[in-house]
Amino acid sequence: MADNDSRSGVVTGPGSTALVGSEFAEVAASVDHAGNGPRLRLEDLRSGRVRFLDALELESIIWLPEGHLRQLLDPSSDRWREDG
Numbered sequence: 001m002a003d004n005d006s007r008s009g010v011v012t013g014p015g016s017t018a019l020v021g022s023e024f025a026e027v028a029a030s031v032d033h034a035g036n037g038p039r040l041r042l043e044d045l046r047s048g049r050v051r052f053l054d055a056l057e058l059e060s061i062i063w064l065p066e067g068h069l070r071q072l073l074d075p076s077s078d079r080w081r082e083d084g
Helices: 055-063 066-072
Strands: 003-005 010-012 018-021 026-032 039-044 050-053
Touching: 050 055
Parallel strands: none
Antiparallel strands: 003 010, 018 026, 026 039, 039 050
16 A cells, blocks of 8 residues: 655655655665565665665664764765765
């Protein structure tokens, strides 16, 4: 059964993809079942780059201290570098 959010236009449910966007980024998120267990599939819609995160990786992000999270989210550290 799908969960429709009329405020955001996001439809979620089995096999569906959620789109999350702002003026800085646009990402598609879905659950991938092709690996050893379910994992989150994230795709940067601007570059096409894909990353898979399992439950342990997601929990690690949740438990990151605020300073580490800010450092992780700083796009100038990796995203906009010519050598990366």
